[in-house]
Amino acid sequence: MMKPNLFAAQEREAKLTKLGDALQVLERHVDFAALANGVDTAAPRPGRERGGRPPFPTEVMVRILLIQQLFNLSDEQMEFQLLDRLSFQRFAGLRDSSQIPDRTTIWTFKERLIKAGASESVFEAVNRQLARHGYIARGGQMIDASIVQAPKQSLNKEEKSLVVDQNAMPADWSPPKRRQKDLDARWTKKHGKSYFGYKLSVNADKRCKLIRKIKISTASEHDTLHFEDLLDPANTSRDVYADKGYVNYKREERLAGQGYRMHIQRKGSKDKPISEAQQRRNRRIASPRARVEHVFAGMAQLGGKMLRSIGLARATLQLNWKAAAYNLRRLCYLKEAKFSAF
Structure with missing residues (x-):
């Protein structure tokens, strides 16, 4: 019979670090507060005039979206993994939090960036950080x-003529159908x-x-x-x-x-x-x-x-974050390998 251990959580975290947690390597080399400031400058946080629960800090959301791109997770899987996975909780700063951003919170944060025209903000912030590290x-x-x-779209001949040739949406499409059709x-x-x-x-x-x-x-x-x-x-x-x-x-x-x-x-x-x-x-x-x-x-x-995702605006957001995640992973490789040119 296994005995309970009051320090089990700390021991598991220590072993996780010893085995090699790639997210901890990011933690050593990346200034996430600077990335969050870049995002907030381009897409200011919403006000609290209407009350309600305060939004999660931008730095937490930036960390979550980078995890999502690094591990190629959907919003639903991201929510599940934040609840289940120790390394993700630790990296996002949610280890001792009773609240975890759910799929709706993640989606809302992305929509905030799209509406503000700030899809490129994190990619630009990452590149500024690369320059500060000397990687010009x-x-x-x-x-x-x-x-x-x-995702491929199924359109009949008339719908294709409207969407592709006239860049218009068929009038008889219901709102749920419109949300699922990629017109771009x-x-x-x-x-x-x-x-x-x-x-x-x-x-x-x-x-x-x-x-x-x-x-x-x-x-x-x-x-x-x-x-x-x-x-x-x-x-x-x-x-x-x-x-x-x-x-x-x-x-x-x-x-x-x-x-x-x-x-x-x-x-x-x-x-x-x-x-x-x-x-x-x-x-x-x-x-x-x-x-x-x-x-x-x-x-x-x-x-x-x-x-x-569906639509050019969301594709632009996702691919900018994907490129930012690639650059950060590449930065960690260069720093850890002590790239000879620098």
Whole structure:
């Protein structure tokens, strides 16, 4: 028969730390109060004029949303795990609290950010923190895009004509049905396979593989439309790496006049294949450019290839928080590995 132990909780926490709690590594290197201040500046906390229970501190909610992105949890699963999991309670500062944010509280916090136009606030706050740690953008910039799939929509021919062609909603849809229909996501094809959802375009610095800029759009928008929006003038190098999807000779000439050194792979056609010199150039670019694929692989590990949300506004919020979570995890790796460049 096992004997009760008054110090069982403390002993379990100590053993958890000894075994290696990734969230405690985040605790060592990240200033969460600064992240919360950035969010509050962009989306002020609601007033108490109407009374009711005071909202949870913004820092607690920031920590919870980062856990959600790191472990790819739905709002419902996040509520359950906060009630059940010791490491999550400790990281969120809820170990001794009788109140735990439920799924509605988490959803309401996200809606507050969306309505305030503050979806990018945490990503920007994380990047300011990277700079304070000394991880400025350097070594050149890598630009690429990835499709992020959303829940597929079933539309008949008339509904598709209204939604896709006229950007309108059928009048006979009930309110519950409207809430479940994604009117922003679009279909696209890649390598002969169809995908429904959105597109995440990123700029990652070549030296540290940290995400510096992002752009979220519908999947049907071509990658090259956002190329210039993603350029980062703060990068210490003017080298820009991209794959064949970004070829645009006029733009390259214009950007070269601004001091950028363009390293974009060339593509041929059936009637006009690329020359041997262009093939050698493509091979030289391939290795440094491929480093951006490591970034997308890291995002995929966090569940960054699939959305649970509906609509461009919520997709923008989720992918900004996903990119912020990736950068924080990458920061911890660089700090713990004592990255040789710093």
